[in-house]
Amino acid sequence: MSSKIKEYRGTEIGLDEVKAGKYLFTNYDTVLRYSWTSGVAISRFLSGLKEGQLWARKCNNCGRTLIPPRMYCEECYRPTDEWVRVKDTGTVNTFSISYVNNDASRRKKPILVSVIDIDGASPGMGILHLLGGVEPKKVRVGMKVKAVWKKKSEREGAITDIDHFEPA
Amino acid sequence: MHEGVGVVGVGYEGFRPAITDISTRELMFEAASKAYADAGVDPRKEVGSFICCTEDLWEGWSITDEMVPDQVGGARRPVCTIPGDGIVGIGHAVMHIRAGVAEVVAVEAHSKVADVLDKRAVENLALDPAFHRVAGADADVLAGLEMSAFMEASGFGRDDISRAVAFEKRSAMRNSRASYGGIFGTKEVSGADAVADPLRRFDKSEFAEGGVVIVLASDAWIRRHHAEAVSVDGVAWRSSTPWQDGGEVSFSRYARDCFASVKKQSGGEGFGSFDVAEIDDTYSYKLLQHLLSIGVGNEETREYSTGKRGNLNPSGGSLGCGNLIEANGLHKVLECVLQLRGKAGGNQVKRARSALSVSWRGHPTGSGAAIALSEGGNGR
Numbered sequence: 139m140s141s142k143i144k145e146y147r148g149t150e151i152g153l154d155e156v157k158a159g160k161y162l163f164t165n166y167d168t169v170l171r172y173s174w175t176s177g178v179a180i181s182r183f184l185s186g187l188k189e190g191q192l193w194a195r196k197c198n199n200c201g202r203t204l205i206p207p208r209m210y211c212e213e214c215y216r217p218t219d220e221w222v223r224v225k226d227t228g229t230v231n232t233f234s235i236s237y238v239n240n241d242a243s244r245r246k247k248p249i250l251v252s253v254i255d256i257d258g259a260s261p262g263m264g265i266l267h268l269l270g271g272v273e274p275k276k277v278r279v280g281m282k283v284k285a286v287w288k289k290k291s292e293r294e295g296a297i298t299d300i301d302h303f304e305p306a
Numbered sequence: 307m308h309e310g311v312g313v314v315g316v317g318y319e320g321f322r323p324a325i326t327d328i329s330t331r332e333l334m335f336e337a338a339s340k341a342y343a344d345a346g347v348d349p350r351k352e353v354g355s356f357i358c359c360t361e362d363l364w365e366g367w368s369i370t371d372e373m374v375p376d377q378v379g380g381a382r383r384p385v386c387t388i389p390g391d392g393i394v395g396i397g398h399a400v401m402h403i404r405a406g407v408a409e410v411v412a413v414e415a416h417s418k419v420a421d422v423l424d425k426r427a428v429e430n431l432a433l434d435p436a437f438h439r440v441a442g443a444d445a446d447v448l449a450g451l452e453m454s455a456f457m458e459a460s461g462f463g464r465d466d467i468s469r470a471v472a473f474e475k476r477s478a479m480r481n482s483r484a485s486y487g488g489i490f491g492t493k494e495v496s497g498a499d500a501v502a503d504p505l506r507r508f509d510k511s512e513f514a515e516g517g518v519v520i521v522l523a524s525d526a527w528i529r530r531h532h533a534e535a536v537s538v539d540g541v542a543w544r545s546s547t548p549w550q551d552g553g554e555v556s557f558s559r560y561a562r563d564c565f566a567s568v569k570k571q572s573g574g575e576g577f578g579s580f581d582v583a584e585i586d587d588t589y590s591y592k593l594l595q596h597l598l599s600i601g602v603g604n605e606e607t608r609e610y611s612t613g614k615r616g617n618l619n620p621s622g623g624s625l626g627c628g629n630l631i632e633a634n635g636l637h638k639v640l641e642c643v644l645q646l647r648g649k650a651g652g653n654q655v656k657r658a659r660s661a662l663s664v665s666w667r668g669h670p671t672g673s674g675a676a677i678a679l680s681e682g683g684n685g686r
């Protein structure tokens with residue numbers, strides 16, 4: 139509605155009428171299931187995480203070190219050349235203090251989502267993860283952080299094998 | 307006169323029931339790298355437009371189009387995606403070239419369909435939620451219904467269809483890209499387990515994974531680079547009303563109209579004037595339906611589909627190579643280009659100078675595409 143439009147033409151459908159079955163109403167639930175092939179680069183990355191290590195790929199043409207790793211360099215368009223183990227420390231590239239859950243419900247205590255540029259990888263190469271062990275107000279872009287790994291017995295070859303990053 | 311367009315490079319990877327060692331992106335990189343090497347082009351400098359044919363629900367990520375540039379060489383370059391068959395992508399490439407958007411265009415399509423654990427769930431989502439989805443019908447059930455009507459209307463019987471299946475499966479035995487070849491008798495095909503009767507096990511092409519990239523260029527570029535090319539003489543795509551929504555059930559109007567258009571564009575004659583053809587056979591009866599719909603007579607259809615006449619689906623088709631979803635069309639183009647180059651290996655047909663591909667996007671669509679190709683050599 140606006141200053142010009144006072145009412146819409148047509149017949150308004152009320153919730154009562156829908157509930158009473160006056161109109162065709164279809165509800166359909168589906169479960170879509172996928173099992174993505176992780177491939178050469180991400181398989182190595184994930185098995186590294188299980189060992190508490192971060193692995194990147196280096197392109198010897200442009201000299202960049204890519205993490206998460208890729209088997210091709212998108213700038214040079216050629217296969218990357220070698221595996222490079224990088225540190226599990228880095229710098230906060232950006233962060234957000236999030237008060238919403240995945241389902242859009244509100245959180246009382248925020249989560250600290252961050253992109254962390256990993257030490258040893260090329261500038262701007264980083265991974266999305268959580269920050270912990272720090273007051274939201276104290277987080278700063280440029281802050282040095284380090285990975286807090288889950289216990290070895292709890293790691294499963296997933297990005298969540300790093301529980302979070304904390305101030306270094 | 308429109309500027310001519312030719313295929314200057316082809317590349318592919320995979321063609322297996324499941325590719326377990328490389329990811330979708332790595333698959334695309336492998337196929338694209340080979341196509342650029344084949345064409346002798348640097349995608350970072352010489353390819354002016356990249357077109358990927360992908361559908362989010364088959365990929366398992368939303369907005370997949372945002373994830374395609376890096377692995378095809380299109381980072382920070384003009385990239386677009388089409389949720390449709392690869393031949394439609396070639397149609398867009400031709401438009402890009404003729405409009406002056408690019409001189410060289412790469413078209414990519416792939417199947418990583420083994421990553422989709424419940425394919426029926428995806429197929430069900432393609433059905434109308436109010437009128438069709440509730441019936442529990444999936445693509446195979448629609449195929450069974452359509453096959454029934456087709457057999458009744460056309461007079462083609464169970465054994466006619468089985469003979470075509472046996473011929474395709476046998477052809478596939480000579481194709482290194484075919485995962486589903488086999489030597490079958492008509493009785494074995496006719497008596498196979500029912501899926502949605504009359505549709506039986508071997509009437510349905512099984513899913514396969516693979517990636518194909520086709521590089522196209524303008525005639526001017528081809529001449530300047532003295533490149534070897536296969537000419538694109540005509541390309542068309544159409545969507546007709548699907549039969550379950552009121553369209554014709556025993557006839558493929560999209561195939562008829564696509565073929566009429568490419569015939570007009572290429573100045574060609576009937577189906578018989580093409581030396582080799584790769585026609586959609588994702589379901590056995592669809593092959594016969596497509597032939598009849600583009601004007602091939604009943605007796606000729608029987609002969610073509612059993613190898614007694616012409617060169618139909620020498621690759622083994624989708625029944626032999628597998629259903630590559632959005633890559634089905636580019637697979638056919640790949641096979642035709644290899645035939646025209648004389649590089650089709652054990653399936654090479656003699657004196658292949660012109661080729662036709664007709665693709666279909668599968669149930670529940672009434673969408674298809676066609677392309678006419680010929681031995682080019684514009685730059686030679």
Ligand SMILES: [Zn+2]
Pocket residue numbers: 197198199200201202211212213214215
């Ligand atoms: Zn590089």
